Amino acid sequence: MEQDETWQSDEYGISYEGRVGVLLADGTTPGPVYFDSASGPSGWTVRHWSVYDGSGYPDRPKAHVLRAECACGWTGDAQTVDWEIASGRPFHEYRTEKADQCLEDWDRHLMGVAHISSSEALLRLTVSCSDVCDGGVAG
Numbered sequence: 001m002e003q004d005e006t007w008q009s010d011e012y013g014i015s016y017e018g019r020v021g022v023l024l025a026d027g028t029t030p031g032p033v034y035f036d037s038a039s040g041p042s043g044w045t046v047r048h049w050s051v052y053d054g055s056g057y058p059d060r061p062k063a064h065v066l067r068a069e070c071a072c073g074w075t076g077d078a079q080t081v082d083w084e085i086a087s088g089r090p091f092h093e094y095r096t097e098k099a100d101q102c103l104e105d106w107d108r109h110l111m112g113v114a115h116i117s118s119s120e121a122l123l124r125l126t127v128s129c130s131d132v133c134d135g136g137v138a139g
């Protein structure tokens with residue numbers, strides 16, 4: 001049982017941690033699904049996208065949309081789940097249709113982040129240079 005699956009890059013660590021997020025048909029994010037332990041007093045909770053297949057034991061909501069989510073607050077394009085395709089087999093096999101797309105979206109998002117940080121670094125360089133130059137003119 002996959003409890004959750006997150007993606008991290010070496011460069012950005014947990015502040016840009018990504019995962020496949022789930023939205024229900026009403027636009028809300030489902031809470032973790034609680035599984036009873038058959039052999040012990042305590043169960044465990046799972047928020048991996050593949051548990052939201054609408055089945056019972058335990059009761060769980062049915063995913064309407066999969067999308068990439070990032071710890072920075074960014075979310076990727078919504079990938080509507082096609083239950084015509086997804087039903088009749090374990091939901092985690094739906095990965096190839098949509099969940100992998102989420103990972104690609106998140107990868108592209110990180111490339112955008114890398115682009116922004118390098119322009120910021122460039123901006124800082126420009127500012128410190130102009131500080132020096134202004135100082136030179138004034139002095």
Ligand SMILES: [Zn+2]
Nearest residue numbers: 016070072074
């Ligand atoms: Zn992000």
